[in-house]
Amino acid sequence: MKLEQIETPAALIDIARMQKNIARMQAHMNTLGVAFRPHVKTTKCIDVVSAQLAAGAHGITVSTLKEAEAFFAAGIDDILYAVSIAPSKLPRALALRRQGCDLKLVVDNPTAASAIAAFGDQHGETFDVWIEVDTDGHRSGITPEQDALLEVGRILHQNGVKVGGVMTHAGSSYELDTPQALAALAEQERAGCVRAAQRLREAGIACPAVSVGSTPTALAAAQLDGVTEVRAGVYVLFDLVMHNVGVCALDDIALSVLATVIGHQTDKGWAILDAGWMALSRDRGTSKQSHDFGYGQPCLLNGTLLPDYVVSGANQEHGILSSVQGGAHVDDIAQRFPIGMKLRILPNHACATGAQFPEYHAVAPDGNSAAWRRLQGW
Amino acid sequence: MKLEQIETPAALIDIARMQKNIARMQAHMNTLGVAFRPHVKTTKCIDVVSAQLAAGAHGITVSTLKEAEAFFAAGIDDILYAVSIAPSKLPRALALRRQGCDLKLVVDNPTAASAIAAFGDQHGETFDVWIEVDTDGHRSGITPEQDALLEVGRILHQNGVKVGGVMTHAGSSYELDTPQALAALAEQERAGCVRAAQRLREAGIACPAVSVGSTPTALAAAQLDGVTEVRAGVYVLFDLVMHNVGVCALDDIALSVLATVIGHQTDKGWAILDAGWMALSRDRGTSKQSHDFGYGQPCLLNGTLLPDYVVSGANQEHGILSSVQGGAHVDDIAQRFPIGMKLRILPNHACATGAQFPEYHAVAPDGNSAAWRRLQGW
The missing domain is CATH 2.40.37.20 (D-serine dehydratase-like domain)
Structure with missing residues (x-):
């Protein structure tokens, strides 16, 4: 269908701009030497996500189990569900893993960690759980120096749950609008997450993955030593908020x-x-x-x-x-x-x-x- | 499924509250002696709309042609599409009428009126068009005394289009919060719409329907002389905005x-x-x-x-x-x-x-x- 024939209102994606945005982020990740795991919550669209994977992304991040189920059905099996799980959702997570999905869960509190351990034990499933780290105080997670970090790590580790990594999201980057402030927050996000991994490892918990990211900090990061992967979502389309933050031109949207x-x-x-x-x-x-x-x-x-x-x-x-x-x-x-x-x-x-x-x-x-x-x- | 078993997040409708809200509005309309045409844009849900019709509503109001198509397919044929039509949407409107849907269109400008007349003539279809009247300056419509009102009426009438009525929506009622102000706006809405119908009739254009409404003005109206029907949408569920406006208790939501x-x-x-x-x-x-x-x-x-x-x-x-x-x-x-x-x-x-x-x-x-x-x- 030609553009002129589309009934209004309609949501248009300019494919050339989208591909440029994808290439820009992937090139930056390649330069920094980290894997890239796009957050598909922005589009929830297999056509977009396929383009992200084709450009070099490894696995995806999801915000809901429905996304995990749909993208697994579409052939993607490396999935991080990046919201601290409600214990009542564990049966759906188990069903995905039983079907062969390498679904990784996130947790930031002892109660949910204990619930995962008990549920995994009950069903003979070794869940892969990443601990959410709070590096900017904007929402969820455990700060890198809190006792709760090791407490959660130990609840998981000592009860047969794999501690697959730590993850953080410096969402307060949306409130910034200078390259200097963004670069400083990117470094804060990196350092905090790496520190959390270090503390877990010092406690005898392997914690292989160190996952950080938001669109502004991902694009502003100058070095990501100790980080294994970056997550970002809105960069694929960009918008007026991101323009005001200073990470895209209006013509990139x-x-x-x-x-x-x-x-x-x-x-x-x-x-x-x-x-x-x-x-x-x-x-x-x-x-x-x-x-x-x-x-x-x-x-x-x-x-x-x-x-x-x-x-x-x-x-x-x-x-x-x-x-x-x-x-x-x-x-x-x-x-x-x-x-x-x-x-x-x-x-x-x-x-x-x-x-x-x-x-x-x-x-x-x-x-x-x-x-x-x-x-x-x- | 029991309430405790529903996965979160979920949108719950308390059926008892909904039925109470439906009964309250319908009783008020019956007392005022006007027909009631609920706006289904609030729920877009046939189960809710069926309850509104069962309580005594006559026909429905829709905000999109998709709603018109879906509710017509569900057996409702008296439908007012209450947004001034874009000429490019006329083929869909025609298709509905050809299937037997008594779809009424709305227009508030000479250009769209001419487009409807030309399209109707081209396809041998007598469209039923209501003219949108602006009674509170908050959005669309022609004010009752504007020349454009008769101009649009004549474009339609003289070109074989049925002028089925006038309609208005005093949406600025959402900005009020006293019974006195709401009652005054309800009277302003009524009087303005009746005046518009009077002007059309004096010009030899029949204009049988006089349709007014918003949830706050519908509930606040003390008399609706000259009005044939009322439209309202959000009353069926209510919400915190309506609570602040003063037309429902928190326990009605x-x-x-x-x-x-x-x-x-x-x-x-x-x-x-x-x-x-x-x-x-x-x-x-x-x-x-x-x-x-x-x-x-x-x-x-x-x-x-x-x-x-x-x-x-x-x-x-x-x-x-x-x-x-x-x-x-x-x-x-x-x-x-x-x-x-x-x-x-x-x-x-x-x-x-x-x-x-x-x-x-x-x-x-x-x-x-x-x-x-x-x-x-x-």
Whole structure:
């Protein structure tokens, strides 16, 4: 299907930009001498993930067991489930391992570690568990010097569970916007995770894998001594939040929402789009950054940026496009954006916007597109 | 399946609360002597809509043609597509009408009206089109006194298109929070829409339907003289935004997200949940209201509110539950919310949160649940 024929709203992936983003990250990982395990939570799409693996990635990271099940069914068996597991989900994890999936679990507390050990013992399964390390205080994990690190390690190790590694995610990198700050956080993330591995090893626990990453820190890292692999997700498409963080240009953003102009309120300087928050998502990630892009940055169908305009508001199926200067362009809004005109809206957050759609339309350089399915649910 | 067996995260509908909400709205409409056409965009779920129709609703309102297609396939033929149509979508509308669906379109501008007339003429189809009226300046539509109202009416009428009615949606009601203000807006919505119909009729255009509504104005309306039908969507489940608007109690909210505690950061007073923004949605609709509920209001599994706690942050698959008093409950967070504990989170916005899930788990008073599928996409 040609780009012009796609019904709106639709989530478009610019394949050339996506491949450039994939190549850039993989080349950086190769230079740093570490394996790369992409986080598939951004796209939940086998077509995208196949391109990441083809470029040199080793295994995948998932955010849900549904992703693990679907990507294992698609032939990928090296899978890290990167959320500390709820004990009630262990039967699904066991089922995957029994089918031959090399599924690795994550844990950051003694209770869940004990539950994994007991469940594994009960079912004769040696789970492979990575301990989540907190290197920036933004969310989960055990800090490298906490007693709980060795406590969890010992609960697993002494009860027949394989401690496969340590992993951390410096998600606070999303709040930064200078190369210096990103490089410093990348080093903090590396050093903290390596230190946690060192403490476990000193306690007699092998801990072969040292896994770090977020898109900003992965791209900012200058050296990753002691690290065995990096994880990142949103780099594959990028978005306006990542642009504000400073790790991509607007022209690198490979995801856009195709929308049609369906109305005007000329006295307010508004063009009304058929892409509201149901299509763009409610993510307003740029609202606290240096440049607030509202609900998204409009572009022409050919990708040309329209920097004087923004999607300034959104209801469920209506987006409001207006001038960034307020009333300056009021008079010509209906002429500039006639009924039926199609636009592409760059999103704040590729993970959130993609999740609103059952499929992407992947657009090749010749303008032809293919439908790439996404997963939904847990 | 029993409530305790449902995997997390999951979207739960409390059937008893939903039925109470449906009965309350229908009774109010019956008292006011108007037909009720529920907006199915909130749930996109045939099981919910069947309950609305069984209670006395006449026809449905949809926000997408996909909803129209799916609900027509499920046996509902009286459907209002309440978004000003993009001309490129007319072939799908035609296909529905050719199959026997009494699909009504909406338009608010001469360009789209002309496109409908030309397309109808080309295909020998008499479309039924309602003109969207702007009664509160919040989004789309033509104000009752604008010349464009008669211009659009005449384009349709003189070119063989049926002007089936006028419709308006006073969506700015979501920004109010007193009974007086809501009642005033309800009267403004009524009067504006009736006035638009009067102008069309004076111009010789029949305009049989006068359709108004939003959940707050529908519930606040004291009289609806001249109105033939009311539309509302979110009332069927309600949410925290509606609670702040003042049209429901917290105990009326029929949607919650079932979540499991998967970790703690005791020094910060955090319990980590396996429901992040992918489950709760990025909607922060209460952030600008009198009571900011963060990403949601936690309750025990039995529905008991936990007013001292809030979901204060969310990543994709992690929610952060903390005390509303900040550090006050730091010491007992892990004891109060042990690993594996299940909670129910009341959402900011039922339409946005429901959209994150492929299905609801509808929970009956006896604790048994059934899966109710939702639509996704356009």
